[in-house]
Amino acid sequence: MQPWKTFHSFANNARSPLCRPLKNKACCPLGSQPSFRSLNTKPTSALTLNKPTAPKPKHPKPAGTVKTDENELSNRQKFNRVEPSARVYEKLEKLGFGTLRQTKRFSIVRGKQKPVSEKDGPPDPEYSFPLLSFFAGAKTPASFPPESLVEIGFVGRSNVGKSSLINSLAESTVVRTSDKPGLTQQINFFSAGSLFHMVDMPGYGFAFVDDAERQQWRDLMENYAEKRTILKRLFVVIDARHGLKVADHDFLQMLDSKKVRFQIVLTKCDLQVLPILARRVMVVQESIRTYRHSVKDVLVVSSKTGSGINQMRKEILFLTGKLQPREFYKPKKEEVPQKRY
Ligand SMILES: Nc1nc2c(ncn2[C@@H]2O[C@H](COP(=O)(O)OP(=O)(O)OP(=O)(O)O)[C@@H](O)[C@H]2O)c(=O)[nH]1
Numbered sequence: 001m002q003p004w005k006t007f008h009s010f011a012n013n014a015r016s017p018l019c020r021p022l023k024n025k026a027c028c029p030l031g032s033q034p035s036f037r038s039l040n041t042k043p044t045s046a047l048t049l050n051k052p053t054a055p056k057p058k059h060p061k062p063a064g065t066v067k068t069d070e071n072e073l074s075n076r077q078k079f080n081r082v083e084p085s086a087r088v089y090e091k092l093e094k095l096g097f098g099t100l101r102q103t104k105r106f107s108i109v110r111g112k113q114k115p116v117s118e119k120d121g122p123p124d125p126e127y128s129f130p131l132l133s134f135f136a137g138a139k140t141p142a143s144f145p146p147e148s149l150v151e152i153g154f155v156g157r158s159n160v161g162k163s164s165l166i167n168s169l170a171e172s173t174v175v176r177t178s179d180k181p182g183l184t185q186q187i188n189f190f191s192a193g194s195l196f197h198m199v200d201m202p203g204y205g206f207a208f209v210d211d212a213e214r215q216q217w218r219d220l221m222e223n224y225a226e227k228r229t230i231l232k233r234l235f236v237v238i239d240a241r242h243g244l245k246v247a248d249h250d251f252l253q254m255l256d257s258k259k260v261r262f263q264i265v266l267t268k269c270d271l272q273v274l275p276i277l278a279r280r281v282m283v284v285q286e287s288i289r290t291y292r293h294s295v296k297d298v299l300v301v302s303s304k305t306g307s308g309i310n311q312m313r314k315e316i317l318f319l320t321g322k323l324q325p326r327e328f329y330k331p332k333k334e335e336v337p338q339k340r341y
């Protein structure tokens with residue numbers, strides 16, 4: 001005898017609730033073959049089977065909390081609701097991060113943009129840095145080299161692309177990079193000819209080293225940022241895919257409390273599509289507004305494709321006194337000298 005037949009006759013004889021007529025009669029020659037699902041369920045009385053049960057809330061809210069729609073949104077949903085401005089799109093397009101496709105959003109954004117003829121001046125020339133060379137490494141504040149030329153520092157979480165950014169800016173391969181986080185483990189000083197120094201630092205908030213070492217790196221960077229009088233600006237490098245994390249805010253608060261002037265650089269921007277990148281820029285701009293010592297303009301770069309690198313070179317050359325303000329700031333329309341005939 002077939003096993004299901006045995007079970008069927010047994011269940012019928014025992015008058016078990018399992019032996020209710022089955023829906024799928026077609027597959028059972030006797031018309032009431034028990035399903036294997038029902039075999040695994042506890043036998044329940046006929047009354048309880050039909051009793052309607054109220055759906056249980058997945059995450060019961062504590063009594064007294066009134067939640068608005070906005071509060072209930074996840075961070076991703078909030079991020080997706082951000083409407084980038086026409087100005088941000090324009091900036092990113094100009095830097096070479098793609099163009100907005102002809103969609104509804106395109107027409108809304110383009111509608112707000114000025115016509116091309118009104119846009120400011122001719123494009124920037126191609127800037128370049130002198131040859132980069134390593135001249136000092138420091139694991140303790142005592143081993144910092146003596147202060148000479150002005151310095152530009154690069155900090156950020158591990159693996160965000162600090163070392164790659166220095167290489168890209170100087171068109172060199174002098175700074176060692178790796179796809180594994182935690183390669184740079186000391187403060188490295190590089191000279192750009194006799195113009196200025198670029199300073200590469202270890203990553204903060206790095207999870208794969210022990211607490212003592214992480215704290216040591218952090219103290220070293222804190223000491224450098226606070227005490228180095230020739231430090232012109234600290235570039236805080238942020239991975240554009242992830243934005244500002246808790247470790248970043250923690251570090252920025254420290255910089256702000258020590259009155260260190262810093263500027264955010266979004267890197268790895270080639271890995272993001274234009275609308276997402278534009279939202280990221282908007283969100284980062286908004287979240288640094290509370291820091292008094294931050295530069296409000298966020299730099300957007302890709303060390304891989306070179307987009308935005310020329311703009312950052314220009315910023316550094318201006319900071320280090322190699323560009324005059326009239327070369328750095330675009331003259332406003334009314335300030336443009338009129339041609340005389
Ligand atoms: N696609 C892309 N990859 C990048 C970019 N910048 C850096 N990378 C890659 O990111 C990885 C980490 O780069 P690093 O420059 O070593 O990062 P870091 O911040 O110096 O890392 P630590 O020294 O460990 O703190 C490397 O594999 C780089 O090739 C970028 O703009 N685009």
Ligand SMILES: [Mg+2]
Nearest residue numbers: 162163183184
């Ligand atoms: Mg590095």
